Amino acid sequence: MMTVVDIREKYISANQGHLFGHFDGLGADEQDELIHDLSSVAQRVEPTKLVKDCKDAIQLSKANGSNKGSIEPLPSSSYHSIIGNESAEREYWDLGMKAISNGEVAVILMAGGQGTRLGSSLPKGCYDIGLPSHKSLFQIQAEKLIRLQNLAGTNNSIQIPWYIMTSEPTRKSTEAFFKENSYFGLEASQIMFFNQGTLPAFDLNGEKLLLSSPTRLVQSPDGNGGLYRAIKDNNILQNFEKRNIKHVYMYCVDNVLSKVADPVFIGFAIKYGFELATKAVRKRDATESVGLIATKDSKPCVIEYSEISKELSEAKDDQGLLKLRAANIVNHYYSVDLLKKSLDSWCGDMSYHIAKKKIPMYDNATGKYIKTEEANGIKLEQFIFDVFPTVPLDKFGCLEVERSKEFSPLKNAPGSKNDTPETSRSSYLELGSSWLKDSGAILKENVLVEVSGKISYAGENLEQYKGKMFDSEGAILE
Incomplete structure (x- = not known):
């Protein structure tokens, strides 16, 4: 156990002595609370290293605009498409289903986001996008797993x-939401909750840690790249081994169309021996503001649209498609073998990135709480794709999928320009309705039907609706 003196020395040696400017004026319980908070952070990362990491992140932010490197599309050995390729899709499906049937597949869902931007006080996964059934995102995804x-x-x-x-x-x-809903028909024993980590925030110069109260630092989630540290800290790998898991499907809670535990994607990785794979959708046009899966200096990576020239963003291949068209949707495959051999180095070596934010804070020099209308601090985060360059190109794969079938993110409040509850709802209903039509059902013009994941995962099992007329809104097939 670190003593008060130990903690003070750690932070003072990292030039963070200002955190103790009000210490002597606190009561004994408040002093203990502050020391406990500072100690918990210091146990995760040394304060001197944290300060250095922030400075490095600031420099990385400045360098990103100038250090472009040689950017190229992924080679054909790594980049495959199932758009218009039903035979490959069936082959991958069979391989993936075999792995699932053997109990070798697990799913990781990144669900740390709050629904504040959507006007909700609940986690984003609890959100009702307005389907006729009023199912939450969590329920929609759970029912796909059941099917x-x-x-x-x-x-x-x-x-x-x-x-x-x-x-x-x-x-x-x-956890309470899952329990209240009886785990949506799944077994409680097959669901494991674990937390991503947090990181303290700095002032805009990256020099001083900020306080949120007299007894606590400002802390925020460590970004989607915090997944790797969370896997390590929560002993998830050991749990994989106990369950004989070999393949991991990872996705984000806000994509209502995600094919949870997708056998096609898993089978794709198995067929080609990829240790890490990612899904992509085709970039809509040369101007779409989206990260792109590509290579930089012959290593797999995700590049920001701002990193490439207008000429490169508009360049086309011999099929008339954009050369750089693989839009990142943060949907990955990991082999457990890769995680076993790489997790420690990923956790130790990944860079931090900065996000300048308006951060409510406590000024211990004046004893006042401060809110600002302008960015006054830096939050640190890690990006999940920053590990891509560590994977040999012949062990890295990218599967191009149809956007309308697999990607409709929920990012913005109702009524916004894009990626809203309205667009998510439409995408979900339009996909299910297209499955019905393909099965021979008759839908009146402009009528959409909700097809539950419990009865169809990807359009199968709908033959019984052949010739059936759907002529009114709000129909639900359970």
Whole structure:
């Protein structure tokens, strides 16, 4: 156990002595609370290293605009498409279903986000996008797992473990939501909740840590790249080994169309021996503001649209498609073998990135709480794709999928320009309705039907609706 003197020395040696400017004026309980908070941070990362990491992140931000490197599309050995390629899709599906049936597949859901931008006080996964059934995102995704389990086994013989990464603000309410809804028909034992980490915030110069109160530092989630540290800190790898998991499907809670535990994606990685793979959708046009999966100096990476020239963003291949068209949707495959050999180095070597934010803070020099209308501090975060360059190109794959079937993110408040509850709702209903039409159902013009994930994972099992007329809104197929 570190003493008060130890903690003070650690922070003072990191030029953070200002954190103790009000210490002598605190009561004994408040002093203990502050020391406990500072100690918990110091146990995760040395204060001197934290300050250095922030300075390095500031420099990285400045360098990104000038150090472009040689940017090229992924080679054909790494980049494959199932758009218009049904035979490959069937082959991948069979390989993936075999792995699921053997109990070798687990799912990681990144669900640490709050629904504040959507006007909700609940975690984003609890959000109702306005379907006729009023199902939450969590329920929609759980029912896809149930259907896939039914396809993979008999008599509830297959359970796909579901690891749900929350954040400190969302953990309790997420667990309570699942419990209140009886885990949406899944077994409680197949669901494991764990928290992503947090990082302290700095002033704009990256020199001083900020306080949120007299007894606590300002802290915020460590970005989607915090997944790797969270896997390590929560002993998820050991849990994989205990369950004999070999393949991991990772996705984000805000994509209502995500094919949870997608056998096609898993089978794709298995067929080509990829240790890490990612899904992509085609960039809509040369001007779409989206990260792109490519290579930089012959290593796989995600590049920001701002990093490439107008000429490169508009360049086309011999098929008339954009050369750089693989839009990142943060949907990954990991082999457990890769995680075993790489997790420690990823956690130790990943860079931090900065986000300048308006941060409410406590000024211990004046004893006042401060709110500002302008950015006054830096939050540190890690990006999940920063590990891509560490994977050999022949072990890295990218699968191009159809956007309308697999990607409709929920990012913005109702009524915004794009990526809203309205667009998510439309995408979900339009996909299910297209499955019905393909199965021979008749839908009146402009009528959309909600097809539950419990009865169809990817358009199968709808033959019984052949010739059936759907002529009014609000129909739900359960």
